Amino acid sequence: xxxxxxxxxxxxxxxxxxxxxxxxxxxxxxxxxxxxxxxxxxxxxxxxxxxxxxxxxxxxxxxxxxxxxxxxxxxxxxxxxxxxxxxxxxxxxxxxxxxxxxxxxxxxxxxxxxxxxxxxxxxxxxxxxxxxxxxxxxxxxxxxxxxxxxxxxxxxxxxxxx
Numbered sequence: 001x002x003x004x005x006x007x008x009x010x011x012x013x014x015x016x017x018x019x020x021x022x023x024x025x026x027x028x029x030x031x032x033x034x035x036x037x038x039x040x041x042x043x044x045x046x047x048x049x050x051x052x053x054x055x056x057x058x059x060x061x062x063x064x065x066x067x068x069x070x071x072x073x074x075x076x077x078x079x080x081x082x083x084x085x086x087x088x089x090x091x092x093x094x095x096x097x098x099x100x101x102x103x104x105x106x107x108x109x110x111x112x113x114x115x116x117x118x119x120x121x122x123x124x125x126x127x128x129x130x131x132x133x134x135x136x137x138x139x140x141x142x143x144x145x146x147x148x149x150x151x152x153x154x155x156x157x158x159x160x161x162x
Contacts, residue, residue, distance in 0.1 A: 047135060050078065051106040054116075057092075057099035065093045070134050072153075078105070079127050080116075082150035086141030094150045105154060114154040127151050 047068040056063050070079040082094040097103060097116040105112050119127050128151060131138050142149050 052080070052093060052097075052103060053105070054093060054096040054103040055100040057095045060100075063093065063096055065091075067093070068135070069154075070131055076156060078107075078114075078154040079119075079131060080152045080154060081131050081135075081138055082152070083138055083141040084145075084149075086144040088145055088147070090147065090150055094152070097152055102157065103154070113157050113159050115157045116152045116154055119151040119153055123153075124151050127153065 048071055050067060050069050052065045052067055053062050054065070055061065067080055070081070071077075072079060080097075082091050084091040098118060101116045103114055103116055105114055128138075128149075131151065138149070
């Protein structure tokens with residue numbers, strides 16, 4: 001299994017993967033997630049995954065995005081890495097969370113209301129180190145771009161927003 005993960009990490013670090021994956025993986029994940037009523041994300045076979053529903057920054061409309069995540073088991077929170085597969089520009093979902101931090105995730109078949117916080121300073125540095133240990137290709141993604149990859153921590157909130 002370790003060899004399989006290393007192979008996937010090498011492939012996911014390539015520029016070809018960065019070009020193709022954003023067009024294939026999210027569409028595939030959305031379809032499988034819908035068909036299994038939120039129980040399965042194919043990409044989660046290698047990395048934990050969730051489906052983020054956040055309001056669009058400009059439109060205010062709900063936007064569903066399948067994403068890899070790093071669960072923080074001790075605190076019951078999740079880290080999202082806005083790597084955009086090492087492509088220029090922040091992924092749209094990060095702008096949506098900046099504009100509308102209250103969101104919802106589909107996690108292991110259940111819907112969880114969350115609040116997103118953009119991590120900065122020492123908190124970001126600690127989360128980035130943990131993310132690199134969790135999925136080393138993030139270092140390759142960061143090396144390809146001039147922007148600082150955004151990291152968000154998702155924390156559970158009550159359904160009424162409190």
